[in-house]
Amino acid sequence: MSDLFGVLPYAVAAWILLVGCYGIATSRSFIHVVVCLSLVQSSTYLLLLMVGWSRDATAPVFGDVDPGVPVVDPVVQALTLTDIVVGGAVTALLLSLTIQLAKRQGSIDPDRIRSLEEELEE
């Protein structure tokens, strides 16, 4: 790592990851937790795209550019696409669990929900 620009994108990815973790740990609502989890996941998008970036390269689509022109890494871009799609589906699943939680327990505060055992004892 020579210059600041070389380290900055990685530092931003680490920052987004840690901010998301902080949000999850201190959250008072499961909807907030789900949003923070998406934030944590978006740090991986940034990291993947940064790993694949190269200087003076264009997008890996040869519709308009000639084959032979340097392009950025398409493999990590495909991985990022996978990441986003799965992330969206998992977010929907977590939000539907939150809706069920709100219905059954009347609260979506992680500190207030009761475990299944506690609920059975009542």
Added chain:
Amino acid sequence: MTRLAASRLLLAVGGLGTAVLLLLAFGGLPDLGDVPHPYADRAVQAALGHDTANVVSSVNFDQRAFDTLGEEFVMLAAAVSAVLLLRRFHDEEQDAHDLGYGPRDVWSAAHLVGFALLAPTILVGLYVVAHGAVSPGGGFQGGAVLATGLHLAYLAGDYSILRRVRPLAVFDMAEAIGAAGFVLLGISALFVGDPFLANWLPTGTLGDLASAGMVELFNVAVGMEVASALVLLLAKFLDQALVVRRDTDESP
């Protein structure tokens, strides 16, 4: 020390530790932008060998189609379980006045723009799916555009209009057809003596709409599945917000 303070301390120590470890690890990474990418070079060569202009599509639907098959079923499983969790339970009933629900206080300009954009947005979605092999886009992206574009009918109109443009039974079927279609397209390669999911169709000319062989067909199957899964999910969430009421709703 209270429980809250203890957890805050644990968070601070853990966060700082993770930050230090991450920075140390990133310091060992190669310089940004000047790294050789052996996989990228080979992926580009393989994509050009199959006349696929969009290398990302080639990676997803040709070179590692098996991974995409798994991913598609992760998405299917998540969507099905979310729909299962959001079904109407026995102590809930459908609101009798459900037809009136929707964003009533929309500006008339938003009404107009929403309805005017409905058809063009669907067209853009179809375009993005169809050109997945030659330009940026593909089944995943186009499917998302299609599903969200359809919901302009809700944003600009109301729930009853959305219900009319979105027959859920059709999307139920389309999701299954999209998921099964991907597998069947993969199996089709076996009949010509190629491995599962191989790109066995003639690949055409680089940059043509009808190029890249199977990549385009896989894109269509995925686009169908993603669009229907998103429509079904949004339908269930909208149902929860607008239609489903519990019997005991009076006591919050």
